[in-house]
Amino acid sequence: MAGTKTLWLLLATTVWAASATFAAADGMPRAPDPYAYRPAPAFLEYNWTGIYVGAHAGVGTAGWDWSNDSLLQEKDQRRTAFVGGTHIGIQKQWNWIVVGAEISYSWADLGTTGGSTVVAGTTHTSTLNDLLMVTGRLGAVDQNMLAYFKGGFATADIGLQSNGPGGALITSSRDREYGWVGGLGFEYGWRPDIIVGVEYDFVHFSAGNNQLSGGVDIQTLMARVNYKFGPH
Numbered sequence: 001m002a003g004t005k006t007l008w009l010l011l012a013t014t015v016w017a018a019s020a021t022f023a024a025a026d027g028m029p030r031a032p033d034p035y036a037y038r039p040a041p042a043f044l045e046y047n048w049t050g051i052y053v054g055a056h057a058g059v060g061t062a063g064w065d066w067s068n069d070s071l072l073q074e075k076d077q078r079r080t081a082f083v084g085g086t087h088i089g090i091q092k093q094w095n096w097i098v099v100g101a102e103i104s105y106s107w108a109d110l111g112t113t114g115g116s117t118v119v120a121g122t123t124h125t126s127t128l129n130d131l132l133m134v135t136g137r138l139g140a141v142d143q144n145m146l147a148y149f150k151g152g153f154a155t156a157d158i159g160l161q162s163n164g165p166g167g168a169l170i171t172s173s174r175d176r177e178y179g180w181v182g183g184l185g186f187e188y189g190w191r192p193d194i195i196v197g198v199e200y201d202f203v204h205f206s207a208g209n210n211q212l213s214g215g216v217d218i219q220t221l222m223a224r225v226n227y228k229f230g231p232h
Helices: 002-025
Strands: 050-068 073-094 097-108 112-115 123-142 145-163 169-191 194-208 212-229
Touching (some): 050 097, 050 123, 050 194, 073 112, 073 123, 073 212, 097 145, 123 169, 145 194
Antiparallel strands (some): 050 073, 073 097, 097 123, 112 123, 123 145, 145 169, 169 194, 194 212
């Protein structure tokens, strides 16, 4: 009797092992092994190389410092207003360094009018519109975060004008003036093709004629969003 039980036990074990082997070979699902090694998911490096187009919007402050030699008067003026526009750029990443160039256009109305403290009824008006900047950029990256400096050329339509009592024109200067810009910014790669960021710029212009002379310092703080074409 004992021999018979042993024979049946051996037969049952053989049948179970064979069925398990056929099930594995047939692709039938099996319970996962809780002790099996599972490699960590691979992290893909963010790629900043490419061409991008975007928009920016924020606030700008213009500080005017100019003089009218015919009235022997110096005038300080200040205006804060909305600034917004569009930009296009190209950049290349080498390891953790990003080098690029950008052209940006900003609509701005940073002019103002103030009265004279020397001649009663006289007004002094400053105007600044259509800010265009061509800059180089140099930055450092940490995966999908980029911090950068920028600098280059700036130009804008700038006007200075003095009017006497009743609005009579005394003297004026209006031209496309040229200056320089420096700034810094931070950008975050939200997706491989979508980049958001914030940027601060300082722009300086000199303007005037043989009677009017002055300068304007512009500071802007703007939010940015870019769409990037290129390798992901």
